[in-house]
Amino acid sequence: MSISFIRKAVILSASSGLLAGCSEAVDEPTLGSAQAEITLGSHVGGITDADFAEARDNFLLGENIDDGVGPVFNETACGACHTLGAVGGSGEQIERRFGRVSNGVFVSLAGEGGSLRQLKTLGSFNNGTRTCTVALEREPADATVHNVGRLTTPLFGLGLVDAMPDSFFTQLANAEPAEVRGIVKTAAVLLPNPRDASQGIGTVRVARFGWKDDISNLATFAADAYKNEMGITTQHCFRGQSITAFATESAPNGIAQPAGCDDLAPPAPAGVPAGTDDAVGPCASGQTEIQEDIQNFINFMTFLAPTERDLSDAAAVNAGAPVFNRVGCNGCHVTTTFRTPNPAPNGVPGNFAFNPFSDFLVHDMGALGDQIGNDGDSVAVTRRMRTAPLWGIRFRNHLLHDGRTGDVTTAILAHDGQALTSRNAFNQLNATDKHNLVQFVRSL
Ligand code: HEC
Numbered sequence: 001m002s003i004s005f006i007r008k009a010v011i012l013s014a015s016s017g018l019l020a021g022c023s024e025a026v027d028e029p030t031l032g033s034a035q036a037e038i039t040l041g042s043h044v045g046g047i048t049d050a051d052f053a054e055a056r057d058n059f060l061l062g063e064n065i066d067d068g069v070g071p072v073f074n075e076t077a078c079g080a081c082h083t084l085g086a087v088g089g090s091g092e093q094i095e096r097r098f099g100r101v102s103n104g105v106f107v108s109l110a111g112e113g114g115s116l117r118q119l120k121t122l123g124s125f126n127n128g129t130r131t132c133t134v135a136l137e138r139e140p141a142d143a144t145v146h147n148v149g150r151l152t153t154p155l156f157g158l159g160l161v162d163a164m165p166d167s168f169f170t171q172l173a174n175a176e177p178a179e180v181r182g183i184v185k186t187a188a189v190l191l192p193n194p195r196d197a198s199q200g201i202g203t204v205r206v207a208r209f210g211w212k213d214d215i216s217n218l219a220t221f222a223a224d225a226y227k228n229e230m231g232i233t234t235q236h237c238f239r240g241q242s243i244t245a246f247a248t249e250s251a252p253n254g255i256a257q258p259a260g261c262d263d264l265a266p267p268a269p270a271g272v273p274a275g276t277d278d279a280v281g282p283c284a285s286g287q288t289e290i291q292e293d294i295q296n297f298i299n300f301m302t303f304l305a306p307t308e309r310d311l312s313d314a315a316a317v318n319a320g321a322p323v324f325n326r327v328g329c330n331g332c333h334v335t336t337t338f339r340t341p342n343p344a345p346n347g348v349p350g351n352f353a354f355n356p357f358s359d360f361l362v363h364d365m366g367a368l369g370d371q372i373g374n375d376g377d378s379v380a381v382t383r384r385m386r387t388a389p390l391w392g393i394r395f396r397n398h399l400l401h402d403g404r405t406g407d408v409t410t411a412i413l414a415h416d417g418q419a420l421t422s423r424n425a426f427n428q429l430n431a432t433d434k435h436n437l438v439q440f441v442r443s444l
């Protein structure tokens, strides 16, 4: 999509700016971040205000069937879901997944549209030659894992996480107590970030994004979300190679739509898979070109600033910090200060200190595990979840992967598996310690 269209198009409104409750730097808390004050929803260094504003507008842009939305989708703008606190925040949308466990092994039922069940369809429309009808996705009869919720996660500060080297996460895992130690999950980069010279097509990297750490860089997440959340397929060039991993339209419940019935985007140029909604075209030797919307999403997420601490309830926050450690929350929600490499490979500031309160590793969460996996995963593997980063949690109104609660205490009490000991220790705290611990969590 061209920039001129973006200017004309409707920009969804979303709240931005500082929220009430963000205090000026009070006393540095026991576990404070070293950075100067940053406005929520603004950007860190490495991008101009104008480029960030353009990227953010693209993230907010509502698209439609003529742009390639469909055949099935969840929403029509990234910014329609990532809304809370500021553009790029968490959201209220809870997506749905299904699957099947067969002989003790997870099957995604990809041939029947799994594991993601998109919640919207283009329905019936005329493409100029015929009437097309796209049925709404349903759970197929052979699914045994049903209607699993996946809450929209916040994107603040994730460019800093993207900048961290694999070795950092491995070291975090090695330093964790054996009973709670997380597992380093890896995934191949399907769309490299051209800014980061260490990334190529297929580079295996520590997976750090999504509730289950399925994706290893923000660029791949952007193209994946454009396709799976909005139904917009893209093709890119990287060092002369055409990337078509996101070029094929979803087949609702496994049913490929007849030609011309996936949406009303103009046909893809020659040399590009049919059905690609936004293509850069055949790749000349050595050419690197990321499709423009995706490049904007990458720019927006890479430079989106992290949240700040809220120290307004300083007494409770300071009293709660040691309790957090004493009951073992820090075994997974590590209090380690992260620091970006200098220079950072993706262009964010080097030596930038931040505290996401997550190891970005997956842990066996027992009954809290969502039982969704990749094809071939054992049931035990499907119980693994990424330690949810706790920074900015006060801007959220739903918690846990399925958004089942908005209450921090309830979220803690749902912890199981490797977190059971910690949950039990929390349960045995007196009311004051519990209160202070929750206030500490809400200050992060
Ligand atoms: C329908 C709502 C919806 C839309 C639209 C949407 N997202 Fe998301 N987003 C989610 C949900 C739900 C998750 C959690 C997915 C998971 O892990 O299973 C998520 C997670 C992410 C993450 C991972 C963050 C983390 O915590 O690691 C990134 C990155 C992301 N989205 C980017 C985008 C981009 C870019 C777009 C637009 C192309 C987009 N999203 C559109 C709902 C949405």
Ligand code: HEC
Pocket: 180, 211, 327, 328, 329, 330, 331, 332, 333, 363, 365, 368, 385, 386, 387, 388, 389, 390, 398, 399, 400, 401, 402, 408, 411, 412, 415, 418, 419, 422, 423, 426, 441
């Ligand atoms: C063994 C690792 C582990 C320990 C120990 C642990 N957590 Fe968690 N925590 C997780 C994981 C994994 C999730 C994500 C759960 C999910 O997918 O629903 C999570 C989620 C959360 C959430 C919800 C965040 C969100 O984004 O929805 C809160 C709040 C939380 N933990 C607080 C705590 C507190 C407080 C303690 C100590 C009492 C604690 N956790 C101990 C691993 C752990």
